[in-house]
Amino acid sequence: MKKSLSFHLLVFVSLIFTINSAYGATVFYAGEQFTPNGIEWCEENKPLYDILGDQFFEHHNHSIESRICANLIDDALWSYTGQDRTEKLIERSYYFSQLEISESKDEAMKGVLDTTPAEVPDRQEEEIIEEEFIEEKEVTAPIQENTEEGGGCLIATATFGSEMSAQVQMLREIRDSSILKTQTGALFMSGFNQIYYLFSPTIADWERQSPIFKEIVKITITPLLSSLTLLEHTNINSEETMLGFGIGLILLNLGFYFGIPVFALFAIKRNFHSS
Numbered sequence: 001m002k003k004s005l006s007f008h009l010l011v012f013v014s015l016i017f018t019i020n021s022a023y024g025a026t027v028f029y030a031g032e033q034f035t036p037n038g039i040e041w042c043e044e045n046k047p048l049y050d051i052l053g054d055q056f057f058e059h060h061n062h063s064i065e066s067r068i069c070a071n072l073i074d075d076a077l078w079s080y081t082g083q084d085r086t087e088k089l090i091e092r093s094y095y096f097s098q099l100e101i102s103e104s105k106d107e108a109m110k111g112v113l114d115t116t117p118a119e120v121p122d123r124q125e126e127e128i129i130e131e132e133f134i135e136e137k138e139v140t141a142p143i144q145e146n147t148e149e150g151g152g153c154l155i156a157t158a159t160f161g162s163e164m165s166a167q168v169q170m171l172r173e174i175r176d177s178s179i180l181k182t183q184t185g186a187l188f189m190s191g192f193n194q195i196y197y198l199f200s201p202t203i204a205d206w207e208r209q210s211p212i213f214k215e216i217v218k219i220t221i222t223p224l225l226s227s228l229t230l231l232e233h234t235n236i237n238s239e240e241t242m243l244g245f246g247i248g249l250i251l252l253n254l255g256f257y258f259g260i261p262v263f264a265l266f267a268i269k270r271n272f273h274s275s
Contacts, residue, residue: 034072044189056070064097099119173232179236182242183239223253
């Protein structure tokens with residue numbers, strides 16, 4: 001009997017440890033709530049969530065970020081447009097995070113595996129309360145411009161000094177008007193964001209600390225920005241068109257960033273040996 005009790009206690013402690021360690025801090029999620037980057041990540045993944053539905057969670061390996069994001073999108077507060085929108089969504093994400101952690105502990109005790117978002121109690125009653133709050137705030141609050149330092153196109157914003165710069169606005173316009181209009185583009189942006197946010201906050205910080213590094217980054221990304229302007233003059237009206245232009249742009253940039261330097265090195269080496 002003692003052995004059985006000790007065994008079950010050990011299993012319980014292991015499950016709780018697993019739950020807590022599984023929700024470690026990331027660039028999107030820290031302190032059991034979203035970071036500003038997490039809110040931006042959720043905004044950029046909303047089109048993908050709208051397209052994939054429940055498959056959205058499988059696409060993101062059923063991460064806690066994807067489940068919190070889904071509950072945020074379905075929450076009445078998502079449509080709030082006040083200047084403090086990001087802060088309020090971060091606060092709300094903490095509530096959904098606690099629901100996820102609590103539900104995971106209960107499911108671990110019962111031996112249940114449920115990878116869908118935690119059920120929100122009294123969702124209808126909460127939406128009524130939130131809508132009243134939103135209507136009251138929108139009377140006095142202007143529409144929020146996305147000026148969070150941690151969100152958006154981090155590297156381009158740090159490079160060109162402002163989220164309102166022409167280059168950053170161009171990137172947003174291409175993303176929203178071209179890439180996210182198709183499922184292929186939305187899937188690409190989702191995968192790209194997973195990688196981009198791993199290093200972009202660090203690069204942006206280095207740029208703010210070093211003007212020289214900032215200029216190096218500006219020179220480096222200028223060809224990429226130039227190639228993306230092709231999408232401004234292209235009518236992306238099908239998955240095939242998006243896929244074709246996407247592959248073409250990738251090959252174009254691979255040729256510029258890798259093909260030309262390799263060719264130049266071979267040319268220098270050949271000239272050196274012939275002289």
